[in-house]
Amino acid sequence: MDKKEFRLYMMEIWLALIAFVILHSSRYGVYSAEQPNIIFIIVDDLGWNDVGFHGSNQIPTPNIDVLAYNGIILNSHYVQSYSTPTRAALLSGIYPMKLGMQGPSFLAAEKKAMPKHKLLPEYFKDMGYETYLVGKWHLGYSRWNETPTLRGFDHHFGFYNSYCSYYDYLSTWTYNEHDYTGFELRKDGQAVFDEAGKYATDLFTEYTVNTINEHDSGKPLFLMLSHLGVHAANSGKPLEAPQETINTFRHIVDANRRTYAAMVSKIDDSMGSIITALDQKNMLSNTIIAFISDNGAPTTGPYQNWGSNLPLRGIKDTLFEGGVRSVAFIWSPLLVQTARVSTDLMHVTDWFPTLFTAAGGDIDALDPELDGIDVWSSLVYDLPSPRNDILLNIDEKTRNAGLRFYNWKLIVGTSQNGSYNDYFGHIPMENIEEIPYNSSAVYESPAGQVLKKVNYSPLSEVEYENIRYQATIKCTATKKNPCDPATGAVCLYDIPSDPCEENDLAKYFPSVVRRMKRALVDYRKGLIPQIEGEVDIEAADPKLFKYTWSPWVDCADATCNIA
Known part of the structure; x- marks a missing residue:
């Protein structure tokens, strides 16, 4: 073969490769060069064991499952162990300890706020996106310029604090043995009292669906749906769901767990409604949907919600897998x-550059100091990921720190005096084995019906079961060597072979421990001390603002308008 023939041969191969990519660039159609719509869904305090695609039979989540099966299940997706730090990391692309946000979540009336970094929605606005936040903010609101519509979101419909009740939208906090209660539902800063009485998950879903239906298709949409569910609400009625939904879970003996299951089920219904709306609006073919939990479930302790992280060790507010390894998947025809x-x-910081790239942004325009890594190509084409380590946190007050490095995980120190270190998320699990997983319900769910219509080669129920098996974690440690960092011990785990963190290997791999501790020391150099802020309840008392939780700095009473 001479050079000319060789060039022609190579050109034929190249053209064939291009044709293959075009034909197979998506299970749902050809890749669109238009900026994709992005729907990012955060569920609050959702347990690892509380979705069907992780192997649980107790709470059916057919709409969530079918999207996960037809997308990419992210089985090693890490977040922070609290709500506020996770949201800070997501919207900034920066590790919280570099922002002074590595500590606990913000309290009501606390004079703290997300530092002045350019946030993800601001970048999306620069690229021509309409930007929406629906639901929880939890990144500060002492001043109006700390609230969502002044931090990059064109519109916000939701609440500022950690939680509120699911029907009346009141949030009660106790300071100095006195209860302070205020209304917590706002639309673009204005309290919307007339929406009270509607179930929160349904209300936020309704707003999301209406936003999709009314969206100008000439502009791309970035919508973050940050659910109140399934966070516990006020003391006395921490869990709430429609009674007709609760009644469908009579197989669950524990009444609190039964209500929690209904709350998860309403989140699943929400997914079905959103996918249906996107399909009817003809937006689905050019949309990215990401779904995460902000941290593990608090199976016990303050704000207990009766979620389950089984078989993972630890709960919310720990650096064990049950606290920081979150339920997550991504679905899109562009994959x-x-x-x-x-x-x-x-890591949750990776969504910042990843979604920015997916939206057509120039990665060189981002702050080079971002901790998030662009993994869009890795997701789209199943290429090797550039991410090989994750700083789980460094908290200089509790002296608790954690690091993932390839297969290894190191934990130093503890939180809450180690109260939850040996907690594996045990809850009443009666009759679980008697309830088979209903893959037919997954296949026939509203989201399943949409995917069957738009997918030229829909997955079978057998394929669902196979993917589910792969996504189910089992405790596989051949030996058990307990380690509790509350005793001062440094704990080292090989997570792929010991996901339940039962076998401490620190004494067997001292060189790995030394290397990872050095890495933590290097990270520590970039730490900014935690933001300090007093609880200014006398000035922020809701009764001064028509009994609403409202920005109060530079505001004397309810006559203070939105800046």
Whole structure:
């Protein structure tokens, strides 16, 4: 073969490769060069064991499951152990300890706020996106310029604090043995009392669906739906759901767990409604949907919600897997290699550059100091991920720190005096084995019906079961060597072979421990001390603002308008 023939041969191969990519660039159609719509869904305090695609039979989540199976299940997706730090990391792309946000979540009336960094929605606005936040903010509101519509979101419909009740939208906090109660539902800063009485998950879903229906298709949409569910609300009625939904879970003996299951089920219904709306609006073919939990479930302790992280060790507010390894998946027709379980490391900061790239942004325009790593190509094409380590946190007050490095995980120190270190998320689990997983319900769910229509080669129920098996974690440690960092011990785990953190290997791999401790010391150099802020309840008392939780700095009473 001479050079000319060789060039022609190579050109034929190249053209064939291009044709293959075009034909197979998506299970749902050809890749669109238009900016994709992005729907980012955060569920609050959702347990690892509380979705069907992780192997649980107790709470059916067919709409969530079918999207996960047809997308990419992110089985090694890490977040922070609290709500506020996770949201800070997500919207900034920066590790919280570099922002002074590494501590506990913000309290009502606390004079703290997200530092003045350019946030993800601000970048999306620069790229021509309409930006919406629906639901929880939890990044500060002492001044109006700390609230969502002045931090990059064109519109916000939701609440500022950690939680509120699911029907009346009141949030009660106790300071100095006195209860302070205020209304917590706002639309673009204005209190919307007339929406009280509607169930929160349904209300936020309704707003999201209406936003989709009314969206100008000439502009891309970035919508973050940050659910109140399934966070516990006020003391006395921490869990709430429609009674007709609760009644469908009579197989669950524990009444609190039964209500929690209904709350998860309403989140699942929400997913079905959103996918249906996107399909009817003809937006689905050019949309990215991401779904995460902000941290593990608090199975016990303050704000207990009766969620389950089984079989993972630890709960919310720990650096064990049950606290920081979150339920997560991504679905989009723009993904080439789908219907798979990814075990590649991914951190919540990675969504910032990843979604920015997916939206057509120039990665060089981002702050080079971002901790998030662009993994869009890795997700789209199933290429090796550039992420090989994750700083789980460094908290200089509790002296608690954690690091993932390839297969290894190191934990130093503890939180809450180690109260939850040996807690594996045990809850009443009666009759679980008697309830088979209903893959037919997944297949026939509203989201399943949409995907069957738009997918030229829909997955079978057998394929669902196979993916589910791959996404189910089992405790596989051949030996058990307990380690409790509350005793001062440094704990080292090989997570792929010991996901339940039962076998401490620190004494067997001292060189790994030394290397990872040095890495923590290096990270520590970039730490900014935690933001300090007093609880200014005398000035922020809701009764001064028509009994609403409202920005109060530079505001004397309810006559203070939105800046």
